[in-house]
Amino acid sequence: MTAIRLQINGADVADDVPPRLSLADFLRERRNLTGTHLGCEHGVCGACTVLVDGAPARSCLMLAVACDERRIQTIEAFADDPVMQALRRNFHQHHALQCGYCTPAMLITARDLILRRRAGSEREIRDGLAGNICRCTGYTNIVTAIAAAAKELGTEAANA
Ligand code: FES
Ligand code: FES
Incomplete structure (x- = not known):
């Protein structure tokens, strides 16, 4: 497990995550932010798009551990x-x-x-x-x- 701290939809969040947990699964399963959808889970369909530091990114391709100190916005933020x-x-x-x-x-x-x-x-x-x-x-x-x-x-x- 790796400790991460990040901001999600304006709130500071701290958690311990396994190294291979995707950002999409982290958002949906750990934070209950199910407005982020999963389609292909390999970067093709775009259904999992969120904002990372203000720019669109595919959350199925990002690991949660890579989001330490990042700012995430999901559809629920808007x-x-x-x-x-x-x-x-x-x-x-x-x-x-x-x-x-x-x-x-x-x-x-x-x-x-x-x-x-x-x-x-x-x-x-x-x-x-x-x-x-x-x-x-x-x-x-x-x-x-x-x-x-x-x-x-x-x-x-x-x-x-
Ligand atoms: S789920 Fe299809 S690009 Fe992420
Ligand atoms: S996939 Fe059904 S509305 Fe776009």
Whole structure:
């Protein structure tokens, strides 16, 4: 076991973890943060995306021990986040989910694209979502929802 200290969704956390425990399993099984989903568990589907020190990362590929002194944000962190609120509203309005399995990670990736002003065109959004697989929607409504949220937030003009 290795002792780690990290910040998760704004709270300081200390724990002892086995060396091969992934960040995804640590979040889901030790912290009960089950909004982080697991699909492929080898870095392909993007369902496990969280923010590590503010940047999207695949939590199935990271070991919990590697997160010592890091700052982790999961989908549960964004209830009051204005960008996430706009995204949630537009995902709802534009029917951008079916089963919802990919949705938490899609929202985290989409928020990152909007904040980096990389959601200015359909091509840019589709490129930005290349690492997030959705087996249900065909992506069109997801792209529409993200474009609408970016427009609402006034971030799409930077790349127009
Ligand atoms: S579960 Fe991590 S990329 Fe698929
Ligand atoms: S909504 Fe089902 S996988 Fe995306």
